[in-house]
Amino acid sequence: MAFSDLIGQDKLKERLSQEAKSPHVASYILSGPEGFGKKSFAEEFAMALICENPGDNGACGQCKCCKYMKEGTLPDVLRLVPAESGKQIKAEAVRDVIEDIIISPQFSSRKICLVDLDHMTETLQNLLLKPTEDPPKHVIFIMTTSAYPKVISTLRSRSVNLVLLPYSDAQIAEILSDRLEGVSSDKINEAVEFSAGNPGKAISLAQDPLFSDLKDDVMDLILAVPVVSYTNILTEKLGLFTDNKDRADDILILMVRALEDILKVKVAEKNVRPDIRYEADLPRIERFISQYPNVTASTIGRSVAAVEELRSALAVNANYEASCGACLLKIKKEFDK
Numbered sequence: 001m002a003f004s005d006l007i008g009q010d011k012l013k014e015r016l017s018q019e020a021k022s023p024h025v026a027s028y029i030l031s032g033p034e035g036f037g038k039k040s041f042a043e044e045f046a047m048a049l050i051c052e053n054p055g056d057n058g059a060c061g062q063c064k065c066c067k068y069m070k071e072g073t074l075p076d077v078l079r080l081v082p083a084e085s086g087k088q089i090k091a092e093a094v095r096d097v098i099e100d101i102i103i104s105p106q107f108s109s110r111k112i113c114l115v116d117l118d119h120m121t122e123t124l125q126n127l128l129l130k131p132t133e134d135p136p137k138h139v140i141f142i143m144t145t146s147a148y149p150k151v152i153s154t155l156r157s158r159s160v161n162l163v164l165l166p167y168s169d170a171q172i173a174e175i176l177s178d179r180l181e182g183v184s185s186d187k188i189n190e191a192v193e194f195s196a197g198n199p200g201k202a203i204s205l206a207q208d209p210l211f212s213d214l215k216d217d218v219m220d221l222i223l224a225v226p227v228v229s230y231t232n233i234l235t236e237k238l239g240l241f242t243d244n245k246d247r248a249d250d251i252l253i254l255m256v257r258a259l260e261d262i263l264k265v266k267v268a269e270k271n272v273r274p275d276i277r278y279e280a281d282l283p284r285i286e287r288f289i290s291q292y293p294n295v296t297a298s299t300i301g302r303s304v305a306a307v308e309e310l311r312s313a314l315a316v317n318a319n320y321e322a323s324c325g326a327c328l329l330k331i332k333k334e335f336d337k
């Protein structure tokens with residue numbers, strides 16, 4: 001492994017390889033949203049720090065320390081991570097590590113302590129204050145968090161914060177084809193588009209069979225708007241939003257897409273096949289257009305605006321159900337005109 005084995009984050013890699021050659025501080029915090037690969041970068045940084053011959057690309061991968069680290073048997077790298085996934089780190093584990101770092105390293109010239117701050121209470125973070133302020137010369141802390149502002153301020157102030165930035169679409173596509181086998185290029189493109197620069201999200205979307213269900217459910221909802229009553233919208237139809245509250249962002253994107261596809265079919269010239277995102281939707285959109293001639297390009301445009309209004313409302317934490325209901329009612333009013 002070397003930094004070049006990790007895709008993206010070029011500036012960060014440059015900085016980490018400089019730091020690995022001569023670290024400026026004893027304590028680093030890598031921060032960025034969940035799914036950005038913070039732990040992979042932290043591991044790679046740790047390896048570059050314990051390596052006997054680190055270069056511009058990080059660890060050499062060949063020396064004794066690199067080999068032991070790859071095998072997972074290097075005692076000079078300590079990890080403060082939950083014993084079970086999703087659980088909190090225990091106080092005892094923190095105390096053990098604090099005792100251990102005082103002892104000189106066995107193989108490398110350094111001892112590295114990797115810390116998952118997201119699974120550590122404030123009280124336990126406090127235990128790290130002394131060791132990070134006045135650590136033995138050979139110790140370096142590499143901490144990771146997806147909630148940097150929640151890390152106790154005293155720990156933040158004595159650490160260098162290195163931020164992971166959103167990935168480009170091309171980088172996410174590269175990560176997906178690297179990690180996933182047998183996933184179609186359509187599926188990859190869709191996952192990239194919905195990932196908002198987050199490779200972790202892209203990977204779970206590409207593997208999520210429910211995602212295409214959600215897409216279909218959203219199209220069903222939009223096409224049903226003129227048929228159903230106002231009451232039904234605020235009860236049954238609202239269920240799509242309440243059942244998938246954690247995926248509200250995806251639903252809004254899918255609503256805009258569904259409306260855009262309907263618009264494309266509406267304005268398509270005769271005998272020209274409209275270029276819509278999901279070919280399979282064409283027959284039912286065509287049926288909808290012929291059944292509801294009152295749905296025009298402007299009513300569709302105003303419906304897209306209603307979805308955008310909903311997005312802004314949710315961004316400022318407006319009441320979720322009320323805002324989603326209001327948006328659907330606006331679309332119904334447009335379609336019923």
Ligand SMILES: [Zn+2]
Pocket residue numbers: 050051052053054059060061062063064065066
């Ligand atoms: Zn090495």
